[in-house]
Amino acid sequence: MAEEISITYGSGHAATPALRDVSLNFFPGRLVLVMGPSGSGKTTLLSVLGCMLLPDQGDVHVRGQSVRGLSESQRVDLRRHSIGYVFQAFRLFRSLTALENLVLALDVAGRAKDGAKAKAEQALAAVGLSDKWRLKPGELSGGEKQRVAIARALINDPPIVLADEPTASLDWRSGEGIAAMLLRIAKEHGKLVVVVTHDPRMTPFGQRIVKMEDGRVVEDAEQG
């Protein structure tokens, strides 16, 4: 839940408000699209919801816990256990294979010891990449990379998945496949999936669409 959050970049004459009094409630099992033109504050909102950025004003509550009162290491713990991330640029580790990228996420969470490899294989199979486990990111297509990134986001079973322009770097077919996959994650796994996008291909998959302009929420509507 975002509660009257505001963020301003810079100061004095150079001050640029990125978010202005944004309040939003999110619920599990939903795919929420945050849309709007460039500079509308979508990515800043995602950074705040992802506990990577503290708002100047207002607060964010993740699973009932106020983020403002947490220390940096507590926010790191919260990120590790509660949130999975999917990035536009995939952000996979180029020196590791697809499988190892997933094992790394388990290792970061301190879960690499018990059957990590088997768990990573299962996660890759779930995104349809069981035959690509030994390939490195450089050897995968854009769509495949994004599917590895989604598998990584889900491997520690977080209740929240935040995705930043997950289809922007993909062709039409791959983009649609990723959108469908994110909807399935929300519906079948009961996770909250928040996707920042200005890709119109995503629109049919969103169950709720939040539109932003100049750091403000200008429309918040449920779909279908």
Add this chain to the structure above:
Amino acid sequence: MWLAWRNLNHDRFRFLVTIVGIAFAVFLMIFQGSLLVGFLRASSKSIDVTDADLWIAGRGVESFEFAAPLPERFYDIAVGVEGVEAVYRMTLGFAFWQKPSGMRQSVLLIGAEPGTGSQFPIPYVDAGQTSVASEAVLVDRSNARTLGVDVVPAGTEISARRAQVVEVIDGFGTFFGTPYVFTGYADAVRYLRWPGDAIVFLIVRVQPGHDPQEVKRALQRKLPEVDVWTRDEFSRRARAFWVRKTGAGGAILLVALLGFLVGLVIVSQNIYATTMENLEEFATLKAIGARRWYIQKVVLTQALACGIVGSFVGLLALLPLMEPIRNTISWIDMPWWLPFGMIFVGLLMCVLASVASIKKALAVEPARVFRA
């Protein structure tokens, strides 16, 4: 920390450059360290190999090689001091060595009495080291060619007096250019043609059960015009003189330090560059919830892996070169602990070099991962 190894393995060229940098630094440090250790040992070797408890030297004498003569009567005074078991005379000075080619070579001629020390080079007649061969001299293998000695025995002249090289010895090569030539005390006095007093050092052995410091004070009271040192004190004094007061020692020390600094800069540069190249990955690690120590471990493991591999490569490159180097610089000395010490210094260097990288990796803003 498999991520660290994978990162290094992924960018093999950078890894190779880092390894070469560290290997070069370790090579340089071990080589310069060997020069320094060898120089220090050589500068006090003639003192260290004696069996003396105490050394009596002219007032203000700072090294073995540059000493002034003492009055002959000091020998008798020293013998009479309580606690003194024996006193041995030693003389030294520069003389001219006649080469077979007819050219002359300046040498440092050192003559000592039997009893100075079982390791001290004196041309003895017998295995019991009681009688000194007459007109006999010893030269170091590294100086033999300079002195024109191809075979032994070899006849020569020192200060126009007949002498014979009876043995070529090892471990007493010159470190300051002028070869050492060892002989008995009486012959050395003859060759050096001292006009009067010929004693340069008195080597004192203390009676068992007597405290050398007590005897030293007693000798100093009886002989206020001279300096009395324990062997270790005089050894340290000689080393300090050559390192601090001569350009040669200072330069070797300085280059050894520069070797460390150059290594530190090379290693820092490479480890920092490796971290900078992976900065986006560190931001991703932070974003997905990696703790600080996890990131510290990755950077540190990368640095130490480079350090370990680079150090051993540097050592392996140096070892086969040591023998040819020793043929040129006879006094160079690489004690067993030096490579280990320098590898430790190399690893320390890598850890120090990684500190700035760790700071940078930890300071990276996780939110940057949202930028495409």
